[in-house]
Amino acid sequence: MPNTLDTSALSSSNYAKRLSKSSLAGLLLLAFSLPFSMPAMAAIGLNDPLPINPDLKRGKLDNGLTYYIQKNDSPQKKVELRLVVKAGSVLEDDDQQGLAHFTEHMAFNGSKHFKKHQLISYLQSIGVKFGADLNAYTSFDETVYILPIPTDKPAYLKTGFQVLADWAQGVEMKDVDIDKERGIILEEARLGKGASDRMMRQFLPEVFNGSKYAERLPIGKEDIIKQFKHDALRRFYKDWYRPDLMAVVVIGDVQPAEAEKMIRKYFSGLQNPVPARVRPQINIPKNTASKAMVITDKEATNNLLMLRYPLVKQPAHDVIADYRQDIIAGFYKSMLNRRLGALTEQANPPFLGASAGSEQVVPGYDSFISTAMLSQAGIQPALDALMQEKNSIRQFGFTAAEFDRAKKIEAREYESMFNERSKSNSATFAAEYIRNFLTNEPIPGIKNEYLYFKEFAEGISLEEMNQFARNATPDDTTRLAFYVGSNKAGETIPSETDLLAMTATAEQKPLQARTEKAASASLMSTLPTPGKIVSEKENKLLGLVEMTLSNGVKVTLKKTDFKNDQVLMAARRAGGMSLFSDADYFNVYYSNPVVWGMGMGNFSQKDLQETLAGKSANVRTSMDNYSESIGGASGASDIETMLQLLYLRLTSPRKDEALFQSLISSQKELARNTWARPEAIFSEAITTTIYKDNPRVPRLARVEDFDKISLDRSMEIYQSRFGSAKDLHFVFVGSFEIDKIRPLIATYLASLPHADIKTEYQDLHIDPVQGVVKKDVYAGNEEKSTVVLSFNGTSTYTREENARFHAMVDILNLKIIDVLREKQGLIYSGGLNGSFERIPSNRYSIDAELPCSPENVDKVIAALFAEIKKIQQSGPQLDDLNKVKQSWLKEHQQELRSNENWLNHLQSAVYYKTDPDSILTVEKRIRAITPAQIKEAAQRYFNFQNYAQIVMYPEKKNDAK
Template sequence: MRSAVLSALLLATTLAAQAGIQLDQTIPVGPQVKVGKLDNGLTYYIQKNGKPEKKLELRLVVRAGSILEDDDQLGLAHFVEHMAFNGSTHFKKHELVSYLQSIGVQFGADLNAYTSFDETVYILPIPTERRENIEKGFTVLHDWAQGVSFNAEDIDNERGIVLEEARLGKGASDRMNKVLLPKIFNGSRYAERLPIGKEEALKTFSHDALRRFYRDWYRPDLMAVVAVGDIDPAEAERLIRTHFGKLKNPANPRPRVSATIAPLQKSEGLVITDKEANTNSVYIRYPVQEDREDGTFREFRKGMVETLFSIMLNARLQELAQQPEPPFVGGGSAMSGLVRGYKSFSSAAVLGRGGVLPAIDTLVQENERARKLGFSEAELDRAKKNVMRNLEREFAEREKTDSHRYAAEYIRNFLDREPIPGIVNEHAYVRELMPTITLDEMNRYARETIPDHAQKLVVFMGSDKQDVPIPAPDALLAAAIKAEDLEVTVRKEQAVAASIMDKLPKAGRIVAETSDAKLGITTLTLSNGVKVMLKPTDFRNDQVLMAAARYGGRSLVDDADIHNARYANAIAATMGVNGHSPVELNKILAGKAAGANLALTNFTDSVTASAGSTDIETMLQLVHLKFTSVRRDEDLYKSFIGKQRELARNEISRPESVFRDELYTTLFNGHPRVSLTPRPADFDKVSLDRSLDLFKSRFGSAKGLTFVFVGSFDPDAIKPLLATYLASLPVTDIPVKYRDLKVRPVTGVVKKDVYAGKEQKSIISLNFTGTTRYSELEQMRFSAMLEVMNLRINEVLREKLGLIYGGGVSGSIDNVPYPNYLIGATLPTGPQNVDKVIAATMDEIRLLKEKGPDPADLNKVKQAWLINHTKSVRENGYWLARIQNALLKGTDLHSVLKYEEMVKSLTPAQVQAAAKRYFNTGNYVQVVLYPEKAVANAAPVSAPAAASTAD
């Protein structure tokens, strides 16, 4: 074995040297970023970047997380993160969030932070139109670094919020992970230092313990500042030196010691069950290895090999999942990271009807097949093509990549030593090194990476309410050991076609063309009556998006066929096209960036597709074939239905699913067309032929469709392709209107309590419905009303009362199938706080109706919208959605040019009027989830009640 490894390294070194790269050299930092270090040890990264415009992404990275907590500090690394938003040297409590909102930074969506085992990262995007915003942005980072106040009253107030956050994570997964993680981490410190902490510790920790964590670990030698975006690098460096140069390290700093994971001492089987588990799965984890990035070209090249290996091995497993009786719903194997500094080879699968044994056999045997017999040249060629195409797209977009992506790279460099040569250099390195990676080397890597009869942990996780027998721990382990010794044979590589189309369709013509200079849109009429709208942009260099929609959809299907209609899209997608299965299509399309999807929705037939700029023809071929030649494959159908039944079997066990079903059943009075959580019996009502017939009845014709293209394309170059692939689509006569099925919400005040789940968790859902008149201006007033309500919910229910961690209101106005609106408030909380949360929410609704919004709150909403709009109008997806929405709703697309004017014209009086109109407290549905044990209580927290209506 040692000789083989040495030979492989020598060969790799020789090949790389021929390519001009010395593998043992450290990869240099690219010229796109300035990396420096202050005298106190703080590292900084600075890059000027123009996308999005007028925005600066700031990050404070602290190499300290929950793994460093003392025994009296469980959960306090994360708690410190919370306190950073609760008062500091330059910002009193609530001032920071309020100030940032006033300049258009949204709390949660933009302003955020996270705590992990080994790090804490603060995220701060700053609009740069005003210089003082930038200065204050660095002041905020400075305060987070060493200026948090830790006021005693604020600490105690924050306990409730953090406990509510911890409550949100409770459930089947959390309960099972508490059994799994000590085994996964081999009894190491990681299993005892989950970032959320422990409930009792969060309730009782001392203020000094919290402050001690901050003093010990928030220090410049463990910090990095990242600044990427609209800023002069010299100015950024000056601001960093000014704000962070005087930060002090402790006189006697505590050693920052990494936690270790001991080797697995023996193989073991483990069974973990929970009646609320929504999937059954198997997981095989092999010995943990140290994973230390050294920043060399050798490590970089090894990463390329690892990527190719993972692609090839998992392509095989995905193919096996499409058998008529698949061994699992889905599965995969890979060498992957466990926690910082450690990785392991592992295999996992979501189980199907056959249970755990077929899944273990297949996972292990496919691993063994790759280890013993290797891969084929065709597999390696496809994997290389896919890697290179993705790299080419990144290279093409190098000047149009969002700043937050660069910021994430620099965070990984600081924490993991991931090289940052820049995409220009990385592109050159990969182009030189990829040809040096041979099949022999890949097969050696497989032999050395896939464990050979190694110690292992074999885990079954799933529901204990199944008709499939639950395996014993010893049986799990025995199955994995037995599978290692089963004979494997060479996997036969089936020949595939050179292209997805045998011959081109007979082309049509472009018969008319008009232009809209203001919007930069050209509209074409094709000879078959289909229309095309073209909006070429320079927002991206290698992205083309396409969509089309018309009315119809599942609304035209009778009740007896609704199950066939609901699964028609997925079944058709499972079949493939033009005689090619999905597996074959993936092989044919290796190295292409193109995809397409056709779908029946409730009221529309929709087409979506995307491509790289050089793959537009492939995208159009896929679209044409999905209209004209969907395959029929009984085996793939059986595989699909079997997997769906198995997924449905457990999903209904989740308390959230029970709650959702009761909510929609109550809200729409049990109407049969309202979609609920699938049951296994639903799939007895699905027919392959009927589902395909329904799909083809709509997509066998392109009548009434307008295809919208947005992105990096040349209109003159694309026109012949449109004539060939879209003008040739059939346009047989079909209805292109939706049918109103008279699905209407109940009226009056209806309340219902639902009991499900073990945990002390509640969810409150308040739903306001009614009729309205749709317009873009009314939609804007409606949305502003909701945004203001969310500001109030966060300020009062979270920050002031500590009753919730997250939650809020959302809603929509629509004119299909009738002019209507729906507002839904979702508020997770503890069962003991349900009545308080409802009362506080209703009080905020009352105040908004009586007094209107605080003008400062409305200005926060408007400022955030204007900043987001500046970014959105430079995105292809935004324009595609706007054009599609205008086509379907019949609105004036030119209103997009007046967006800023419309936003600025919004007044508090208009928002108040909207609140009076839409928050009708005489007409709403209230559904509350309580834990199931409340049913047995003599005096539940809130008395259970059947659904009731009050006029």
């Protein structure tokens, strides 16, 4: 159960994102030419209350419990259940710090109807994964329990409601279970330790203006977690887990009347305590003066600057006029951040990245916050740039061109959301209704939101927009200035006095009004001469259309109805970095990012963004050791734009020395900062231990790597591979019409150049070390370790063997949760990952990563090895194998309705030259796996005479080891 410390996450809703994303108002220009019709709408009264989604049933029981019910068929045969408790760490008494989070853990340790370990085991048996599906989190103001339940059988849903009811007021809290859970929570706390945690604990008191929020981090205090009296935990549960502070959310493939009946059955009996403690309102005092803080740590990975302006009470979101105002606020934030992003496209950018705008700090309070990740230019240029953009907007406002683009972009986003309204995932709705309960976020539903936008967007003038900007942008009044970064040698660190003086200097810089050139109306002024589709056949079994084009390119089309506004594209062929020498490694490795960063055709990246305003389309290229790949995505109405981007990306890479230098400068700074992390040192040790000094194994970037990159050579390499479409086979999956996509394929794919290039890979002989190899690494200040174990060897790939292999890995992950975590309390998280390689040769790898305390390293290794050997000797427990099978069967049902899954499957079939029909026999292969096969697989794949063991210990342990 993750411990939520990121306060920005408290405001991340679909609604909030739409109101804070770049150019929310972009809907205007497209709103009147959309390919669907909307019902006529009566005049909207600005003072009318905002409605709730008409598809939602919201109600309240007599005991005060609120419920949200909505039928939603995406995904099918599944319902998302949530128990939301308006109680988090901010409600803890002094002797309870960390016990809101501890209470959440105890919900999985035995309750009225489920004995300890029984709940997780039962849910796994019906296909619900612990962590991936079943989960919970605790924050400052709330605790949320997450329970997805399959609806294949009525008993599953009934049990799901019983689980929620037990969490609400049926957790047992036995002394022995409480004491055992202390170790697991301490391991969770250990995971969060490091430079970020140390620095956060210094600046949060200032961010929260000394309020109780700064004293109540959800993870709590270790001394309290170790020593609290059992009754302190029970007191928190009794005081705050009560129906008048709870909501039950039910979204999915269920009849609302049936769900409401179950809510009444299982939750009407919950009682509020008498007397009930009043849930306090935590007020945050105002800043009285400007202040600066300089916080450094030798393990800090980035140097950051943050300006936080005075906290203000959040505006109301009660009536339709408030929604209109939020639309304007969304425009404002998106245009401001687009300006800041454009500043990074300079040879010497003032920062590596920046953002600004009004953010929720805690529920009920907003603050205008500017942040920047510093570049080599340092603090003053970053401050100057942040202030210049902020003050320029106050004085001059935005330009007509900026506002026009913002409207286009948001128009397309609203169009896509409206188109996908019937295909939205149930979990997305659940998250939105949780926020409604916790912070009263409006939930009018996308139909209403779209109608409101169409009604209001046209009437928002540039003058009104800029008047809002003047009011929303803070002046040079009271602010908090933070510098957070590294204190290693050579770093220029300001004093707090200096930092305040630098912000004052930046405020006084003279301003200039922004000028805007008109964006190009189209990507291509002249279209390529079309080629031809020379053959076409249909695979009726899989619903495929397969084409061969006049230039030899092949295309596979699968039209689906899984999404209403999504088209995915991919192609992959052999070759890749293996065709280039070691001396060219860095030019090859960075060729794609170098070319991307400079744009395409006559367009810089900034130009592209402006021209693509209002379009939903992107294309990417990539290269690994043995292949090169192309990928893309678009909305249903933007397929041609995606194909134009593809054509330009492959035929017209753009050279720009200034943007190249900007990329190199930024990457050097990021690389320099990366190596402050102990995890970076450990990662390097893992690679060198397993692969020695093989120069073709990807490693974390170092500053000096970027001195080895030549702009001309990188472009030459890119063009030598992506400039020819020879042997490319494109796969398209999604919401397109075959007759409409045919001419686009002829125009943009059949016309691609197809020079004769090598499309076979060369074996680079990247072979792992043999025998038993062990290495200890000492890095970092915190008392934390990580165990990495790697088993490698040769294999023979078949679909059946692949299924047995991964079933074995998943069974062992069940044992890691059950034994290493729940029974022995050695870890909080961690597990195994396994993979098969078919190119350049058949090999397998199994890697374990297990974070733990330094004193438990040997115990963790011994416990994992013991579980592996049990399976080798006796095979898996049948129940464990059935849990894995059930989970896979549920996943497969959902994957058959996923564009992403079909794209990956079809592309894999093309690349490896296998039968795509195999997707229809997945269930048969899953059901055929036996315990004896898993036993045999464990004997074959875990060779205790051939593995690598790498362990990270803290630096101060060095002398003792």
